Amino acid sequence: MRYSRLFSKTIKEAPADEVSINAKLLMRGGFVDKLMAGSYSLLPLGRKVEQKIEEIIRQEMNKTGAQEVLMPLLHPKEIWNETGRWETAKDVMYQFKKNDKEYTLSFTHEEIMLDLVRKHAFSYKDYPVKIYHFSTKFRNELRAKSGLLRGREFLMKDLYSVHTTEQELNDYYWDVAKAYLEVFKKVDLEVRVVEAAGGVFTDTHTHEFQAFCETGEDIIYYCENCDFAENKEIAKVKEGEDCPKCKEGTIKVARSIEVGNIFRFGTAYSQKMNITYTDVKGEKQYPYLGSYGIGVTRLIGTIVELFHDDRGIIWPENVAPYKVHLIQIQSSKFKVQNYNSKVKSFAEDIYNKLIEAGVEVLYDDREDVSVGQKFADADLIGIPYRLVVSDKTGDKIEVKKRDSDKMELLSFEQLLKKIKS
């Protein structure tokens, strides 16, 4: 992609009302645009990051045997009445009336998913059911000041599973936990599985995936020695105490961001919605429901909160919008007669060869922008490898990683070897 043709360029200042680091950097870098509080457009760079995250999640979900679907966003009141959540979750929902019919926008999909199960799974042979989708969620958040961390409209991957036994639900629950940890590892997040309260979702305890982050809204107590971890909401331990689980480690406290959560509802929802299957003896039974979510856009925000410096974003390689950021520099840009067409054509050549080699490249081909601006933009956008071609680099390319100050002069072949390793 030629930067001159990219729709959304960097901007000097994020809007004054934008206080979170993630929104500031994502807006300044041209990744997102704010439509209103808590609602953002993904611009071309942001959509690329989002699609990479989506594909990482999709692969891991498929490995657990889950199947991808797409459920609607506009829901009739009747289905939400079956579980009572039309009333109990009223505050968080966008409910409205149109043509004498009451609707709500999707804030989650348990009810809709169970309605599918009711219509498509009848016998124990049809179980377990494991379906997921990537879809939009709407939540009427009172505060929406955290950028992509807490949106009124946002993207989520939600997975639901339904089982004939509690044991099978438990087994799959921990399979999904493992799959989630794999996802977070692939996007370079250090995540703890933390016991927590279930909110409007369930009365029983659940598990959250908390990424350590000083700007996070959550506070967790965890053992430095074993996997013990609890959200502050339910924690009975204190900082500095001995771990109640391993008895060896000490409890520490940290701020964090919830990037995923998993719930076991047991048969509570299937009973409320009167959803049954026929077991091997021909008897009706209530199935066990699990629900598992990763906030896709929130994950983008979390990554930016964690991976940035005072110059801009530092994308993990797996989710960077492009792998390399190629910059063409004219040392005497204001003297047209000195315009170095050799540098330009060498840069064009490298650009084309990178594309041919299957490398995703953002090419800053602008001719009316200073060297300083190009470097500042590259740092702000945060693509892993910066490549510079100028009249000083000859037939080589200057290579610098975003997270390092070390520069190397490499031939095209050496460059390919480096970035493909």
Next chain:
Amino acid sequence: MRYSRLFSKTIKEAPADEVSINAKLLMRGGFVDKLMAGSYSLLPLGRKVEQKIEEIIRQEMNKTGAQEVLMPLLHPKEIWNETGRWETAKDVMYQFKKNDKEYTLSFTHEEIMLDLVRKHAFSYKDYPVKIYHFSTKFRNELRAKSGLLRGREFLMKDLYSVHTTEQELNDYYWDVAKAYLEVFKKVDLEVRVVEAAGGVFTDTHTHEFQAFCETGEDIIYYCENCDFAENKEIAKVKEGEDCPKCKEGTIKVARSIEVGNIFRFGTAYSQKMNITYTDVKGEKQYPYLGSYGIGVTRLIGTIVELFHDDRGIIWPENVAPYKVHLIQIQSSKFKVQNYNSKVKSFAEDIYNKLIEAGVEVLYDDREDVSVGQKFADADLIGIPYRLVVSDKTGDKIEVKKRDSDKMELLSFEQLLKKIKS
């Protein structure tokens, strides 16, 4: 995918209130489920078809130089007031009030896109802008009896372009028309570019992409000799008349389904929203807007309306959920002692080898279902190649195309060659 594990199996009868062929077959085949009138879930098979169509469209959009984004679905009243469409398009929109603020759900995205342009394109150097997304649209349709052809909630690919000159808009408009024809060719639709009225979108004439279909809602008048074609709404010609364009052909009339449309708004919207750019002389100018849509879920419905017989769907190869449908047959299924484990293991072997060879395969591995049911399900689901392994096929595989009665006995190598050609 093992059919025994697929979430959504075939069902005997579509709901009685479902009158359209597309919804009946898609529901019976397990592709979609109806949440409420005009709103469907895409089940695993349906989501696969949709993703294939999406990727075909994405490729063609990218070839025109357009960039993918994702715009929000919940919009503030203020932006829609700028063009006056909060009032003029009131009937089609889901408008509502929440916390003293008025919102609408996306029925299209011109206003939101132009708001992005306002914030990100300032100079003639930032033009043209060409951005698209795949997103959900909500339209408060009075009648929603046509299955996926007319939804209250549906998926659309919408592309918007903004230009500094009318000529450039015109050129790109016809580039997009070509790209659309390429998309429709890839999904085997016979489509005419038809002149039409602009509805709530624009007062000037637009072009629709109409697929010939006897069950379609639209009526078009077209020349059998040249590319002249008009929607009945604006047509001044009659059936049997000489074509006013080529003077040689005769005007014919046909029913059709609108699968895409393209609009030229000129500067009407940029003037209303006061969106300007700075031209080469430093003067403010209003840019020219074009808007281009393909209904993704409607396209699924159209394909089914056109490609089916009395036994089920006949998917074009490029959009079929799987390329082959492998069936394992036990000739004496009720006699457990005669269970032919050789047939079973040969079928399993073929299944694994197909996956290894990169062939998308749906494998009907069920052991408690009759031969007749398996064949009926294969015909209903409509995957292009049906493969049968039984105790009569020996070390070969019986191959039949969905749209043919001819059967062939092929070795695995011959089979691969056939389906990969």
